[in-house]
Amino acid sequence: MTGPGPAGAARIRVSWRAAFFALAGLAILAGVGWALLGSRLLVVRSITVTGTRLVTPAQVLAAADVPLGTPLLRVDTAQVARRVEAIRQVASATVSKDWPDHLVIAIRERVPVVAVRLAGGGYDLVDATGVIVRWTKSAPAGLPLFLTSLPGGALRGDPALAQASAVLAELPSWLAKSVAELAVTGTAGGSGGSGGSGAQDQVTLYLRDATTVVWGGTDRAGEKARELAVLMRGTASYYDVSAPGTVVTR
Missing domain, CATH: 1.10.287 (Helix Hairpins)
Known part of the structure; x- marks a missing residue:
């Protein structure tokens, strides 16, 4: 064969x-x-948390719920971020893997823009979306009081607060730091009070020196600021710059 x-x-x-x-x-x-x-080579051995001020790293780690020793490949970063964002003071979270064995959680905390006086005492400090960032017993320095009939817990998504926050964001620094209180009128269904369409919203600023400024909406902010800066060289205590070019003072 x-x-x-x-x-x-x-x-x-x-x-x-x-x-x-x-x-x-x-x-x-x-x-x-x-x-x-x-x-045991490519597992989570350490987690770094950045951006914390109002919350602690321990709170973030507890919400993230990623035990040390978890294989890094199995960590769903989007899911971890959502769990961290469930913390009230956290506006957003970004989770990233740092191979071979490290996880980084970067958070952006909510920033209060106004204070809301509570009927039972104290103040809720809320961000531009109406989320309560924290509570304080006494009026916070440097944060304007938002005049509203609603408690802080009912302001999430409130159109009047959104309007007020937008105006505060556009004010020149010399004016923004002088605002003690502010109110909104003309917001349909909002906390401002008188009803009407969103185009009719009027934001009124009450300054620390007892001056009243009717700012109006968020349109033509630069013109309003320039006209107001010139007019406030006088002795008036009331300024309506809601319609630039036809300012009212008294």
Whole structure:
């Protein structure tokens, strides 16, 4: 009996070579999978939290709920971010993997823009969206009081607060730091009071020196600021700059 010919031997060598490379590939894939998911090499060994001031890193870590030793590949960063954002004082969170064994959680906290006086005492400090950032017993220095009939807990999504916050954001610094209180009128369904369309909203500023400024809406902010700066060189205590070019003073 004779052995396989040259062509048959070549085919056998090719088959063995293909099988060898296939097995080697499977071994490599198994090794990578084990390294990523099963070994202790690529697991979460440390977590860094940045951006905290109102909340503590411990609060963020508790909300993130990523135990040390979790394979880094299994960490769903979007899901972790959502859990952290459930903390009331957190506006947004970004979670990133720092291979081979580190996780970074960067948060942006909510910033209060106004204070709301409570009927039972104290003040809710709320951000521009109406979320209560914190409570304080006494009136906070440097934060204007928002005049509203609603408690702080009912201001989330309130159009009057949104209007007031937008106006505060556009005021020149010399005016913004002088605002002691502000109110909004003409907001349909909002806390401003008198009803009407959003285009009729009027934001009124009450300054620390007892001066009243009817600012109006967020339109033509630059013109209003320039006209007001000139007019306030006089002795009036009331300024209506809601319609630049036709300012009313008294």
